[in-house]
Amino acid sequence: MNTLAQTQNASKTPARATILRPALSVLATLTLITGLAYPLATTVVAQLTMPNQANGSLVVDENGKVVGSALIGQQFDKPGEFWGRLSATGNKPYDGVNSGGSNLGPSNPALIKAVSARIDALKKADPGNTRPIPVDLVTASGSGLDPDISRAAAYYQIPRVARVHGIGEAQLKALVDRTASRPLFGYFGEAKVNVLALNRALTKLH
Amino acid sequence: MNSSFLLLMIAFLAVLGLTVRPMGAWMAPMAEGRFANGAFARFDQRLLRLMGVDANTGMGWKQYTLALIVFNALGALLLYALQRLQGGLPFNPQHFGAVSADSSFDTAVSFVTNTNWQGYSGESTMSYLTQMMGLAVQNFLSAATGIAIAFALIRGFSRRESTDVGNFWADVMRITLYLLLPMAFVMALVLVNQGVLQNLSSYVSYTGFAGHAQTLAMGPVASQEAIKMIGTNGGGFFNANSAHPFENPTALTNFLQMLAIFIIPAGLCHVFGRLVKDTRQGWAILAIMTLIFVACAIGVAAFEQQGNPLFGKLGIDQLASALQAGGNMEGKEVRFGISASSLFAAVTTAASCGAVNAMHDSFTALGGMIPMWLIQLGEVIFGGVGSGLYGMLVLAILAVFVAGLMVGRTPEYLGKKIEPYEMKMVALAILVTPTLVLLGTSVAVLTGAGQAGVANPGPHGFSEILYAFSSAANNNGSAFAGLSANTPFYNGMLAAAMWFGRFAMIVPVMALAGSLAKKKILPVSNGTMPTHDALFVVLVIGTVLLVGALTYIPALALGPIVEHLSLWAGH
Numbered sequence: 001m002n003t004l005a006q007t008q009n010a011s012k013t014p015a016r017a018t019i020l021r022p023a024l025s026v027l028a029t030l031t032l033i034t035g036l037a038y039p040l041a042t043t044v045v046a047q048l049t050m051p052n053q054a055n056g057s058l059v060v061d062e063n064g065k066v067v068g069s070a071l072i073g074q075q076f077d078k079p080g081e082f083w084g085r086l087s088a089t090g091n092k093p094y095d096g097v098n099s100g101g102s103n104l105g106p107s108n109p110a111l112i113k114a115v116s117a118r119i120d121a122l123k124k125a126d127p128g129n130t131r132p133i134p135v136d137l138v139t140a141s142g143s144g145l146d147p148d149i150s151r152a153a154a155y156y157q158i159p160r161v162a163r164v165h166g167i168g169e170a171q172l173k174a175l176v177d178r179t180a181s182r183p184l185f186g187y188f189g190e191a192k193v194n195v196l197a198l199n200r201a202l203t204k205l206h
Numbered sequence: 207m208n209s210s211f212l213l214l215m216i217a218f219l220a221v222l223g224l225t226v227r228p229m230g231a232w233m234a235p236m237a238e239g240r241f242a243n244g245a246f247a248r249f250d251q252r253l254l255r256l257m258g259v260d261a262n263t264g265m266g267w268k269q270y271t272l273a274l275i276v277f278n279a280l281g282a283l284l285l286y287a288l289q290r291l292q293g294g295l296p297f298n299p300q301h302f303g304a305v306s307a308d309s310s311f312d313t314a315v316s317f318v319t320n321t322n323w324q325g326y327s328g329e330s331t332m333s334y335l336t337q338m339m340g341l342a343v344q345n346f347l348s349a350a351t352g353i354a355i356a357f358a359l360i361r362g363f364s365r366r367e368s369t370d371v372g373n374f375w376a377d378v379m380r381i382t383l384y385l386l387l388p389m390a391f392v393m394a395l396v397l398v399n400q401g402v403l404q405n406l407s408s409y410v411s412y413t414g415f416a417g418h419a420q421t422l423a424m425g426p427v428a429s430q431e432a433i434k435m436i437g438t439n440g441g442g443f444f445n446a447n448s449a450h451p452f453e454n455p456t457a458l459t460n461f462l463q464m465l466a467i468f469i470i471p472a473g474l475c476h477v478f479g480r481l482v483k484d485t486r487q488g489w490a491i492l493a494i495m496t497l498i499f500v501a502c503a504i505g506v507a508a509f510e511q512q513g514n515p516l517f518g519k520l521g522i523d524q525l526a527s528a529l530q531a532g533g534n535m536e537g538k539e540v541r542f543g544i545s546a547s548s549l550f551a552a553v554t555t556a557a558s559c560g561a562v563n564a565m566h567d568s569f570t571a572l573g574g575m576i577p578m579w580l581i582q583l584g585e586v587i588f589g590g591v592g593s594g595l596y597g598m599l600v601l602a603i604l605a606v607f608v609a610g611l612m613v614g615r616t617p618e619y620l621g622k623k624i625e626p627y628e629m630k631m632v633a634l635a636i637l638v639t640p641t642l643v644l645l646g647t648s649v650a651v652l653t654g655a656g657q658a659g660v661a662n663p664g665p666h667g668f669s670e671i672l673y674a675f676s677s678a679a680n681n682n683g684s685a686f687a688g689l690s691a692n693t694p695f696y697n698g699m700l701a702a703a704m705w706f707g708r709f710a711m712i713v714p715v716m717a718l719a720g721s722l723a724k725k726k727i728l729p730v731s732n733g734t735m736p737t738h739d740a741l742f743v744v745l746v747i748g749t750v751l752l753v754g755a756l757t758y759i760p761a762l763a764l765g766p767i768v769e770h771l772s773l774w775a776g777h
Contacts, residue, residue, distance in 0.1 A: 018269070019269075019272060019273050019276050020276070021258045022257050022258045022259050022273070022375045023273065023276050023277050023280055023375075024280070025256075025257045025258055026257050026259075026277065026375050026378060026379060027277065027280050027281060027284065027347075029257065029379075030343065030346065030347060030378075030379070030382050030383075031284070031339060031343050033382075033383070033387070034342065034343050034346040034347075034382065034386075034387060034433075035338050035339035035340070035342060035343040036338065036339060038342075038387060038390065038391065038429060039338040039342065039426045039429040039430070041391075042391065042394045042395065042398075042404055042426070042428060042429040043404050043405065043406060043426055043429070045395060046394075046395065046398040046404035046405075046428065047404070047405065050398050050399055053398050053399060053400070053401045053402070053403075054398050054403060054404040054405050054428075055403070055405050055407065055410075055424075056403060056405075056410060056422055056424065056452070057401050057455075058410070059415075061415075065412070066410070066412040067412065067413070067414060067415040068412070068414050068415050068420070069422060070401075071401050071451040071452060071455050072420075072422060072451055072452070073451075074414040074415060074416060074418060074420060075414070075416065075418045076416050077416075078416070081416060085540065094418070094420060095420075095421075096409075096420050096421050096422035096423055097329050097330055097409060097421050097422070097423045098327065098329070098330065098445070099327075099329065099423075099444045099445045099446035099449075099450050100327070100445045100446050100565075100687070101446070101449070101536075101537040101564075101565035101567075101568060101687070102536065102537065102565070102568065103537070103565055103567040103568060103661060103662075103686070103687050103688030104536065104567075104568055104662065104688070105567060105568065105571075105662035105666035105669075105686075105688070105769070106514045106516070106534065106536070106568065106569070106570050106571060106666075106769070106773060107516075107571070107662075107664060107665075107666055107769050107772065107773050108662045108663065108666065109663075111516075111536065111568075112516055112520075115517065115520060115522070116520065119520060119521070119522075131523075132521055132522060132523035133521060133522050133523060134522075134523050134529075134530050134532075135513070135517065135522050135523060135524045135530070135532060135533070135534075135535045136530060136531070136535045136540050138520075138522055139535045139536040139537075139538075140536060140537065141449070141537070141538065141539050141540070142446060142449030142537045142538055142539050142547075142562070142563065142564045142565045142568075143444075143446035143449040143450045143451060143539060144446065145446070145450065145451055146451070146539050146540055146541075147451060148539075148540040148541055149540055150529060150530035150531065150540055151529040151530065152523070152527065152529035152530035153530065155529065183457070184457050184458065189456070189457025189458075189460075189541060189542075189543075189546070190457075190530075190531050190540060190541060190542070190543040190546075191528065191529060191530075192540045192541055196415055199415060199416070200415060
């Protein structure tokens, strides 16, 4: 800790030397360390030890072709597929370079319109299904790239998918339960089903 | 609200509580400005001498403040230049051109002030070099600046009859290299393990499983994500921020991200207690923060779980069950559901982080109002790294002053007499942000350029503008993101709010630090009001809520409260 006199002495040296020199050297040093050395070192370690995750957890089919990422949702809209969340990304749904939500407020008529359009599409594909629709199936996700739906949302779609493929509903329910991931320690996180994994498992049933 | 939310919050606070002492022990030597003699201390001295810094030379508060402002202004210039020149620089596989002048200016100010308000969309605007060497660097440096100021203010309390509040250069170097960098490196690798990207590749294109073409943005995400949370910065690598599966892929990363936001602000309370040689003082401050936080977080979860009344008529199931989270899922991710989205929203707005894992614009009227109000309280409930503690200490001084008036004694806090000069600085520091928020909102509401940005009709549109200025002036950075804010009007207005919200508050806080350091420390007597007991906690909570309520309830009544009432009335 300084005495009064020492500090006054220090403040007599020209401001340029006491402020600008350390300002520039500290900024340059920390920029190189935190802006280049740190991210590049992290990249090297990540690429050497965890290349799969570091490069996007890509999913490859039997022929070695990339068909998606385990973490990123895709558009599914055929009656024979399990559908995912609504996606409000850019000009087309599930646009991986334009992430984002709808940002529609709870009282916005445009929200009710988007939700109603989804309900109509679900009803049209499965007119006999009168059960209440799980909310995540009619709302847009925050990222627009949500890979998951709730188990309720998967169950809701079973009658439609079963009819299209001529598979028993019980068999599909077992498939959903097999694909679903449980919350961590039974409590952290949500009971969810990865839609891409579910649809891939579905084609393997044939 | 349901039991899963309560369990999550309790687990979160319990883990956070366990970090307080170790974090305090880690940071206290930096705050004291000295390390035990040995190889490390020698390395530290030599490194600083290389920078032209003599760590043993202290600074007066004016010199400290000047150094801080010069350092931050130079940082802003560098970040501006990087954005403007990125087209010709390396690490740009997508060949992004220069960012526009007004957006670059807004973003430079935004990241230097620890706000990280983002008018741009990361994955379609910024080169990897700009992300790494521009944005992420300021994630480190703005955080270090905030912590340095907290250190200076703590020294104001702990030192007696001194003009020395520390050496800014030594503080920034030490905080960045010995605290933030090791934390960020470890966290980045954990994030990668869970699925966060860390590469320098160009974007990946393929034909998806169902036959739709898809392109995925890539990049060095994890290294930036880690410091984004640890430094309470909040600026996402991608537009969707922590809602993006490549930024925040699992329940575990979400938990870690929330923890990373609070870990330094909570630990700093303990540093405060250690330096004033009475750790109870630090725990009291932490208790104040925690109590307000818990009440607000429960509120958010309750309103979000309640869902949207307009959905009931459409035959939608919003009830929570073992099979679904239910509630208001618009703008939320299934892997986070209502519980982890609500808790994250409370954490990110209590602290001035501003990262989001769900879109606040789509929250229910009152579920979205609470995060906005947490911001408006001045980012003192944990708050930004450093800024949360110094903001809270300013309010604690106000509380002590009010108590002193009630009993007719000269108020003192930790043996430091609180006199007219200190109260002037406190008043200035408290009044800066409300002035910026309310004036800025009024100007935007009254001008065509301001109204043009609004995305949602009715009172919600007003909420979008109010949220934007609250977020900017209090250096939070989250948004009701429907607002189209990447316009010259908003870029200019919000940049001004961010800059003055940060530095016009820092100057009186530093003046306070300087003036407190000069004072004697009076011994505790019979008449001294204890500042570590329940009465003091209640008194400060009252002060925080009163200042926040009186300032903002009229404005909130025009936005979220009207929206809530009309929604539930069925309109």
